[in-house]
Amino acid sequence: MTNLTGKRIVLGLSGGVACYKSAELVRGLVGLGARVNVVMTESATRFITPVTLQALSGHPVYTDMWDARVDNNMAHIDLTRDADLIIVAPASANFMARLAHGLADDLLSTLCLARNIPLLIAPAMNREMWEAHATQRNIQLIESDGVTLLGPDSGEQACGEVGLGRMREPQALLTDIIQYFEKRSTHKRLLGKRVLITAGPTYEPIDPVRGITNRSSGKTGYAIARAAFEAGATVQMVSGPTNLVSPIGVSCINVTTAQEMYDAVVPIASQYDIFIAVAAVADWRVAKNFNEKIKKNKGQPPTLTFVANPDILATVAALPQAPWCVGFAAETHLLSQHANQKRQSKNIPLLVANLAQDVMHSDHTQVTLFDEAGEYALPAGLKSDVANQIIQAIADRMIQPHSN
Ligand code: C5P
Numbered sequence: 001m002t003n004l005t006g007k008r009i010v011l012g013l014s015g016g017v018a019c020y021k022s023a024e025l026v027r028g029l030v031g032l033g034a035r036v037n038v039v040m041t042e043s044a045t046r047f048i049t050p051v052t053l054q055a056l057s058g059h060p061v062y063t064d065m066w067d068a069r070v071d072n073n074m075a076h077i078d079l080t081r082d083a084d085l086i087i088v089a090p091a092s093a094n095f096m097a098r099l100a101h102g103l104a105d106d107l108l109s110t111l112c113l114a115r116n117i118p119l120l121i122a123p124a125m126n127r128e129m130w131e132a133h134a135t136q137r138n139i140q141l142i143e144s145d146g147v148t149l150l151g152p153d154s155g156e157q158a159c160g161e162v163g164l165g166r167m168r169e170p171q172a173l174l175t176d177i178i179q180y181f182e183k184r185s186t187h188k189r190l191l192g193k194r195v196l197i198t199a200g201p202t203y204e205p206i207d208p209v210r211g212i213t214n215r216s217s218g219k220t221g222y223a224i225a226r227a228a229f230e231a232g233a234t235v236q237m238v239s240g241p242t243n244l245v246s247p248i249g250v251s252c253i254n255v256t257t258a259q260e261m262y263d264a265v266v267p268i269a270s271q272y273d274i275f276i277a278v279a280a281v282a283d284w285r286v287a288k289n290f291n292e293k294i295k296k297n298k299g300q301p302p303t304l305t306f307v308a309n310p311d312i313l314a315t316v317a318a319l320p321q322a323p324w325c326v327g328f329a330a331e332t333h334l335l336s337q338h339a340n341q342k343r344q345s346k347n348i349p350l351l352v353a354n355l356a357q358d359v360m361h362s363d364h365t366q367v368t369l370f371d372e373a374g375e376y377a378l379p380a381g382l383k384s385d386v387a388n389q390i391i392q393a394i395a396d397r398m399i400q401p402h403s404n
Helices: 019-031 048-059 075-081 093-100 107-113 127-129 133-144 170-190 219-230 260-264 312-317 335-346 383-399
Strands: 008-013 034-040 087-090 119-123 153-158 162-166 196-197 236-238 251-254 274-277 285-288 306-308 324-331 350-355 369-372 376-377
Touching: 008 107, 019 034, 019 048, 019 087, 019 133, 019 170, 019 251, 034 048, 034 075, 034 107, 087 107, 087 369, 093 107, 093 119, 093 133, 107 219, 119 170, 127 133, 133 376, 153 312, 162 376, 170 312, 170 383, 196 260, 219 383, 236 260, 260 312, 274 383, 306 369, 312 324, 312 335, 324 335, 324 383, 335 350, 335 376, 369 383
Parallel strands: 008 034, 008 087, 087 119, 196 236, 196 274, 236 251, 274 324, 324 350
Antiparallel strands: 153 162, 285 306, 350 369, 369 376
């Protein structure tokens, strides 16, 4: 794609010197054929006038919630309902903080909160503001809500300091936006597919206050759920206890134990085209049900007996109407050997394996795919990027379905 003909973009400006670059961005977007509706915060209007952006976009510029030009007075809803994308450039530290916390105290923040379309933001701020712990915390929240950050770049800043925080140049942002649309058009490869995903750890109680769990954060499973949704699938996730919010568009059943996960997954699994078992399911649970806290018995530790949990993935793979199954394996050593054995013993077409010690709790991962033809290492990257590659790999293989 080298142009944006027919794309409908809402461009938001929050306050910052970089607003001058947004004028060129509007020109570029319009030049590539996009329809651009500009929305500005009050502070943005101190840096560049709405008149300039109206002239460049060819459309009225919106700055407040109560704009009488919108028939139903619902500018905060209407402006994005027939748009493909919102991009906020520049996104100030203050705007990002409001976005992270769901504040909706002006038109732009309300539009972002009420959106049902993707949001890209191009941060622009002084380097100290960018590095501030509060800003970094907000970035994590924003990204986990599915917002894509473009930049910032590093270099000389308007304040005279040098560092990370400059807004990306308009030409670079145009390339980012074109690539974003390209990626989305090739990414709808699971359109019409129903995908069931397990994610996170399970927690197996020992007694009412103690239990056994593992170090899975759920980040990979949630990233795969988001990637599957963005690829056009209808996605149902069944998640063990995590600190994560399920991605927009993904329905989630929360469970605690392996048995609960089994009970949630197995009865519905045949209704799905694809089952992706990302969860780190506990292999064992305590045999005896302690209803009361086990007391310290004069320093004598208790002896616990374990029983095996049911294998959810193997059970689903053996169903008469089994979905196309993908397993995960986190190993600490002999990755290929264990992964191949696991794929064969569970009788599944694809297994995704990684070295557990390298990736648990991290935002980055490196995985190797194992299928009947061999093994392929995917490039290391952010869990969100790797999740997209895994979804592409699944789509590739589903075109030539496994012989199971
Ligand atoms: O057998 P192992 O636990 O190593 O296999 C890992 C894969 O099997 C993962 O995909 C995991 O989600 C799945 N699994 C499961 N139910 C279990 C154990 C593992 O679905 N009880």
